[in-house]
Amino acid sequence: MRTHLKKGKRTLKVDISELKCRLCNVPFSDLNDIRIHLTDEHGKVFSTSGNGMIAYSLKTKDGMFSCHLCTDKFNSFFLLNKHINVHYNNAICELCGKGFVSHKRLLLHREIHGNDQYPCEKCKVTFSSVTKLKYHREKVHSPKKVKPSKCQHCSERFVHHYEKVRHLSEAHGMKIEFKCESCGANYKSQKSLAFHRIKYHTLSISCEICKKPFSERNHLNRHMAMHTEERNFACSLCTKTYRYEKSLKDHMRVHNPNWKFACSECWIGFSGKIKYRKHMAELHAK
Structure with missing residues (x-):
């Protein structure tokens, strides 16, 4: 092992x-x-500390x-390694x-919980x-040429993984999806998946009253209405008030079943998105 491991x-x-036994095949x-x-x-003897190897x-x-442990398939070793x-x-x-296969991967994962x-x-x-900083250094500032990634179906090579994914989709008709390991949701890009994880699976702020955790401050703000009982959303056509904007909509x-869109400034209703956008542009443009 020591002869094969880098410092x-x-x-x-x-x-x-x-994989097969070299002594009896x-x-x-x-x-x-x-x-x-x-x-x-x-009769071979092994250390009790584990084999120190990750199998693929x-x-x-x-x-x-x-x-080799389940039926999932991947278009690159990068995605298999992550899976x-x-x-x-x-x-x-x-x-x-x-859970993670190694302590190093756990340390990399912990970065999503911080705001550093x-x-x-x-x-x-x-x-x-x-x-991300290391990736930036290698791509932008490193004098060494980055080893390009080769397409498995043709001779094309790519410096960036997202270029390879786009090529596989456009040139070879392969549907590339990135699956969230927490909830099973699928996304077309690694960036979309990362945004989803931060929004729905990273609970970084909590309510001071009930300690319920949230991933975004606007979610916390909506939740606070439950404790304060404030009704800041009033109907412009009647006297009813609501805690949440969605409830008012x-x-x-x-008042009109055909209203699918409502202006959050003056609460006029619209049946279509075009009329709603025109109203917002003309009267409430910022």
Whole structure:
């Protein structure tokens, strides 16, 4: 192991797509199974601290990688490598309970729970995580050429992963989706998935009264109406008031069922989006 690990690394990625015992040629599909076999059948001794290896099956079919622990398929090793976390609990995030295959990946994950800013010392651009800062340095300031990623179906190569994903979709008709491991929602881009995770799965602020956590301050503000009982949204056609803007919009249909849009400034109702937008542009443009 030590001869294969780079300095500072504690884990080694290994391909088990053609895993077999070199002493008797018996095939295996799992590292733990072959370890037990070597101990029981060949008397080999292993450390009790673990094997320090992360297993992957790198055999592709139609240009797609498959997870050897489930049936999920991926168009790149980058996505397979990210997915493998769902099957391990070697390191647990104490803030959200997610499991990770290694402590290093847990440290990278913890960045989404903080509000720290990491500035680039060369151009002063700031980033929300060390990972994004490192990526920026390599792409913008590194004198070394970044190794391009090759398409599995043709000879095209790409510096950025998003370019490869777009190429696979446009040139080869492959539907690329990024799945949220927390709720199963699918998104067309990694950026959309990241925004979804922050909005719905990162609870960074809480109500001072009941301690309920929220991912966004506007969600907290709507929640506070439950404690204050303030009714700041009044109907311009009758005397009714409401705690929430959505409740008032629903109420406006009582006066006219055809109103699908309501102005939040003067609460005039509109049957179509074009008339609503024209009203907002002419009377409430900021």
